[in-house]
Amino acid sequence: MPSSLRRLFERFRATTLALAAVGLASFLASCGRAPETSANATGKPAAIKIGFLVKQPEEPWFQLEWRFAEQAARDLGFTLVKIGATDGEKVLAAIDNLAAAGAQGFVICTPDTLLGPAIVAKAKASNLKLIAVDDQFIGADKQPMKDVHYLGISAAKIGEAVGDTLAAEMKKRGWKVDETGVCVSTFDELATARERTDGATRRLLAAGFPASRIYRAPMRTPDIPGSFDATMALLTQRSEVKQWLVCGFNDSAVLGAVRALEGRGFGADRAIAVGINGTDCIVELEKAKPTAFHGSMLLSAKAHGYQTCEMMYKWIKEGVPPPLDTRTVGVLITRDNFRQVLKEQGIREQ
Ligand code: FCA
Secondary structure, eight states: OOHHHHHHHHHHHHHHHHHHHHHHHHHHHHTTOOOEEEOOTTOSOOSOEEEEEESOTTSHHHHHHHHHHHHHHHHHTOEEEEEEOOSHHHHHHHHHHHHHTTOOEEEEOOSOGGGHHHHHHHHHHTTOEEEEESSOOBOTTSSBOTTSOEEEEOHHHHHHHHHHHHHHHHHHHTOOGGGEEEEEEEOTTSHHHHHHHHHHHHHHHHTTOOGGGEEEEEOSSSSHHHHHHHHHHHHHHTTTOOEEEEEESSHHHHHHHHHHHHHTTOOTTTEEEEEEESSSOHHHHHOSSOOSEEEEEEEOHHIIIIIHHHHHHHHHHHOOOOOSEEEEOEEEEETTTHHHHHHHTTSOOO
């Protein structure tokens, strides 16, 4: 072949290869394959690949869980695939993609606990190990699926601590029971949410609060707007209440209520609110002027993100299955101690 022709041929071949590479990349992207967000320290592809699916990727709680999962991936040397799975269809597609990408297991906070049996079946068929985090699967018999490995919070106890804190703060302020109301932002579809608000209610009753002054505000969606709307409706019905205590299943449930109360003129002087998570209220606690948001039960995002991954890693690598049921605790943070506690827990630098 004359050299000019050979050069032309070589150039043609290089261009074709480059185009093929671009095509393959965009093909993979169009297949919706989740990006691998964290590899091991050596930079080589890790033999172990673990998925981490969360129901509400925009919630700071889940972002922090992911951050600790990434730390586990770096420390232990596995590849982590983070997937925001906001509905059932996305969960099932994500499991297919994980299996195709060679993953051996996944950790999941499901968008709907009733999907439990479908997720278990899909994981089994795909030969993937599975750990449920935060929200426990519910079986066809409407009972928790106790045979699925689960790590979650001690929901009732943490709720009770919220109730105790509210009762103590009310006492400190010398508020009269017959002028005070309790707003419970409820989301009873989710067992862990119901156990939390039931726990808080139980302790307020035990502290002498009459059941007739404890008002439930059912949230249509488990987020700030859901609780804002529910609380607005309650405040309209109960315009005679002079002071409010507020609890809910997480920070968003309580923040929505706090915003609604502010709209009706209830600030820190006439309302006390205590959240759960401790991760979604930091901006609130940092505000120069105190709001009604008194504090939150800080949960252990590290246990939920790092420990679940570590359990999964050992299960895959050494064949050691994790305990079936692990529960974590919470600690109260307020404007006075939150900086210190967040620093101690490795959540914040300062
Ligand atoms: C549930 C809630 C989250 C967090 C987690 C531990 O999934 O939706 O906000 O409280 O439990």
